[in-house]
Amino acid sequence: MTSSSHQHFKLYKPYGFLSQFVQEPRKNKKRLGELFDFPAGIMTIGRLDHDSEGLLLLTTHGMTSHHVRSQHYEKEYYVQLDGDIDDGAINALMAGVSITVKGETYLTQGCQARKLTQVPLLPPRGHKIRDERHGPTSWLSITLTEGKNRQVRKMTAAVGYPTLRLVRVRIGAIKIDDLSVGEVRPIRL
Structure with missing residues (x-):
């Protein structure tokens, strides 16, 4: 290339x-x-x-x-969410959700999303996110082919599960x- x-x-x-x-x-x-x-x-x-x-x-x-x-390259992220994400929210993410991009409403493309059954093996963040006593968290794998500004964070917030930690693990x-x-x-x- x-x-x-x-x-x-x-x-x-x-x-x-x-x-x-x-x-x-x-x-x-x-x-x-x-x-x-x-x-x-x-x-x-x-x-x-x-x-x-x-x-x-x-x-x-x-x-x-x-x-x-x-859009020829997939970008995969592991996302720690505030709350225990349910199937309805995952299905909404996969279908596409409305977010705001540059002041305009934007419908995201369909994506791949699945709940991770175990916490991924990642290096410590170095900055504490929060204590577990403040409620459950869950982990999601989300794979996109587009990349709008803060898109993953906006998408998870749109389905009611704000992002606590976002780690890109794969590009193509x-x-x-x-x-x-x-x-x-x-x-x-």
Whole structure:
């Protein structure tokens, strides 16, 4: 897909980091450049918001970025929810729900969603979410082919289960595998 002169990486983006390379530092914001000495011209392929974590791909090739962000690639997330999600809410997510994007109502495309029967094996977040005494939580796997701003969070809130933790675990065939938080590995795309 790309010439050998381009470089590609996968990273476990930690909670609290911006997933972009900004010219001017933002006050109290951690940036990806603090994690690794990336080559010039590096860009993220898609984004994860400040409060999200998990798999992030980076490349020096703009067309690769454009292709991976397209609807040809599935993006899978593990989502910890406030409350014990029921089948009705899962079915609503799979059918598509109304969210707000840039001030406009948007109907999400259908997606794959399933309740996880066990808590996924993920590194500790590093920032406590809340105590279990405040009620039950549940975990969901949700797989999308689109990527609107804060889409997964908006979708789960729309069905009555706000997101407490969001971790992207897969983009296409590329998985987070055994990456530790903040770890960067070169990959082939």
